[in-house]
Amino acid sequence: xxxxxxxxxxxxxxxxxxxxxxxxxxxxxxxxxxxxxxxxxxxxxxxxxxxxxxxxxxxxxxxxxxxxxxxxxxxxxxxxxxxxxxxxxxxxxxxxxxxxxxxxxxxxxxxxxxxxxxxxxxxxxxxxxxxxxxxxxxxxxxxxxxxxxxxxxxxxxxxxxxxxxxxxxxxxxxxxxxxxxxxxxxxxxxxxxxxxxxxxxxxxxxxxxxxxxxxxxxxxxxxxxxxxxxxxxxxxxxxxxxxxxxxxxxxxxxxxxxxxxxxxxxxxxxxxxxxxxxxxxxxxxxxxxxxxxxxxxxxxxxxxxxxx
Numbered sequence: 001x002x003x004x005x006x007x008x009x010x011x012x013x014x015x016x017x018x019x020x021x022x023x024x025x026x027x028x029x030x031x032x033x034x035x036x037x038x039x040x041x042x043x044x045x046x047x048x049x050x051x052x053x054x055x056x057x058x059x060x061x062x063x064x065x066x067x068x069x070x071x072x073x074x075x076x077x078x079x080x081x082x083x084x085x086x087x088x089x090x091x092x093x094x095x096x097x098x099x100x101x102x103x104x105x106x107x108x109x110x111x112x113x114x115x116x117x118x119x120x121x122x123x124x125x126x127x128x129x130x131x132x133x134x135x136x137x138x139x140x141x142x143x144x145x146x147x148x149x150x151x152x153x154x155x156x157x158x159x160x161x162x163x164x165x166x167x168x169x170x171x172x173x174x175x176x177x178x179x180x181x182x183x184x185x186x187x188x189x190x191x192x193x194x195x196x197x198x199x200x201x202x203x204x205x206x207x208x209x210x211x212x213x214x215x216x217x218x219x220x221x222x223x224x225x226x227x228x229x230x231x232x233x234x235x236x237x238x239x240x241x242x243x244x245x246x247x248x249x250x251x252x253x254x255x256x257x258x259x260x261x262x263x264x265x266x267x268x269x270x271x272x273x274x275x276x277x278x279x280x281x282x283x284x285x286x287x288x289x290x291x292x293x294x295x296x297x298x299x300x301x302x303x304x305x306x307x308x
Contacts, residue, residue, distance in 0.1 A: 029070075029089060029090060029265055031070075032069060032070040032090070033224070033262065033263050033265065034263070035061060035062060035065055035224075035228050036065065036069075037058065037061035037062075037065070037228070039054055039057075039058060039231055039232060039235060042054075042057060043057075043235065045235075049235075050158075050161035050162060050166075050170060051161075051170040051171040051172075051173055051236060052108075052112070052113060052157070052158075052161060052168070052169070052170050052171035052236070053158045053161050053162075054232045054235045054236055055108065055112070055171055055229070055232045055233070055236050056108070056154045056155075056157050056158050057154075057155070057158055057232075058228055058229060058231070058232040059101065059104060059105065059108070059154055059229065059232075060151045060154035060155055060158075061228075062097065062101060062224075062225055062228055062229075063097075063098075063101055063131070063147055063150065063151050064148075064151050066094055066097060066098075066147075067144055067147055067148060067151070070090065071090070072144070073094065073135075073143060073144050073147070074090045074091035074094055075091045075092075075094055075095055075135045075136045075143070076135065076136050076137055076138050076142065076143055076144075077091070088213070088214065089213055089217045090217070092213070092214045092215075092216075092217040092218045092221070093217040093218070093220055093221040093224070094135070094221060095135055095218055095221060096192075096217065096218040096219060096220060096221020096222045096224070096225075097221040097222075097224055097225055098131065098135050098143075098147070098221075099188065099221070099222070100185075100188055100221065100222045100224075100225035100226065101131055101225055102128075102131045102132055103184045103185075103187075103188060104181070104184070104185075104225060104229060105124065105127055105128045105131055105150075105154075106128055106184075107180050107181045107184055108124060108171075108181075109121065109124040109125060109127075109128050110180075111177040111180040111181070112171050112172060112177055112178070112180075112181065113168075113169040113170065113171055113172065114169065114172075115172055115174075115177075118169070121157060121160075121168055121169040123153040123154070123156045123157040123160065123168065124153070124154075124157055124169075126149070126150070126153045127150040127151075127153040127154050127157070128150075129150075130146045130147060130149045130150030130153065131146075131147060131150045133146035133147070171236055173236065173237060173239075173240070175240060175303045175304075175306035176303070176304075176306075178233075178237065178303055179300050179303045179304060181233075182296045182299055182300045182303070183300065185226055185296055186293050186296045186297060186300070188222045188226075189222060189223075189226075189289055189290075189292060189293040189296070190293065191219075191222075192218070192219030192222050192223070192286075192289050193219075193286055193289055193290055193293065195215035195218060195219050195282075196215060196216070196219050196282040196283065196285055196286035196289060197282070197283070197286055198215075207271075209269075209270075209271045212269050212270075212271045212281070212282050213269040215282060216269050216281055216282055216285055219261075219285060219286075219289060220261060220262060220264065220285065222289075223258050223261035223262040223288070223289060223292065224262040226258050226262075226292070227255065227258035227259055227261070227262040228262075230251065230254055230255045230258060231255070233251070234251055234255075240306070244302065244306070246302055247299065247302045247303070247306075250295055250298050250299045250302060251299070253295045254292050254295040254296060254299065257288050257289075257291040257292035257295060258288070258292045260288050261285055261288035261289055261292065264281075264284070264285055264288075266279070266281050269281045269282070
């Protein structure tokens with residue numbers, strides 16, 4: 001027979017286990033948020049590489065990391081370990097990541113490797129299609145299977161760059177095409193800004209504290225992809241940046257803003273008022289998101305003035 005003392009002990013034990021799980025997830029997420037992929041190790045500076053190889057390899061590494069590290073792909077998990085309970089932070093972050101990956105892959109296929117009437121690169125066509133699979137679908141097909149196939153075809157694209165004869169389309173390195181990528185990225189960051197800044201839902205109801213972490217991590221997913229892809233762009237467009245110190249500084253400033261946005265990890269997302277004593281983590285993240293977005297607007301203006 002359960003006594004009052006036993007009930008109290010059981011309640012305390014449950015609270016301790018719950019807190020331990022939160023702490024474990026917190027520190028596990030901090031480690032997971034760092035992409036274990038070093039561009040300079042894979043493609044040493046000063047060593048020739050095929051245009052497009054670094055971009056595709058980095059994009060593949062981002063998706064592969066989400067699939068095979070930590071607890072894997074979260075948005076389609078069962079209710080007790082999915083987007084609405086326990087692992088909801090990483091689930092929402094991965095939703096943002098795959099949305100940014102989709103748009104980045106589309107521009108890579110449509111603009112960065114294609115000019116005028118040229119055909120699309122077949123591996124990029126498949127990767128683009130794969131990454132558009134529903135991120136929350138449990139099966140038939142599962143996102144894990146489709147995203148793994150997308151990663152495989154990005155790597156096949158890289159292999160095709162080094163084949164003899166070459167079977168993949170190189171990144172064209174034209175500034176006018178790169179503008180398209182920054183247009184897409186600023187649109188995504190604009191969506192992130194809207195989620196982080198809004199005070200009411202579309203139906204007029206208030207944004208509750210328990211909604212804030214969803215918006216925070218979704219927007220952070222955008223920043224995560226762009227942060228690592230900016231390093232890839234620095235290497236892919238090194239010649240252009242070397243000849244334009246203004247553009248190089250804007251790239252550095254953008255990375256400086258995206259870095260904290262991609263890695264910020266409070267143990268609890270607070271929704272404090274502007275004049276309160278508690279933090280408002282959505283606003284804190286929005287400062288970095290908005291700064292990166294503004295720098296990207298400046299990059300677009302500088303690229304549009306480029307003669308290339």
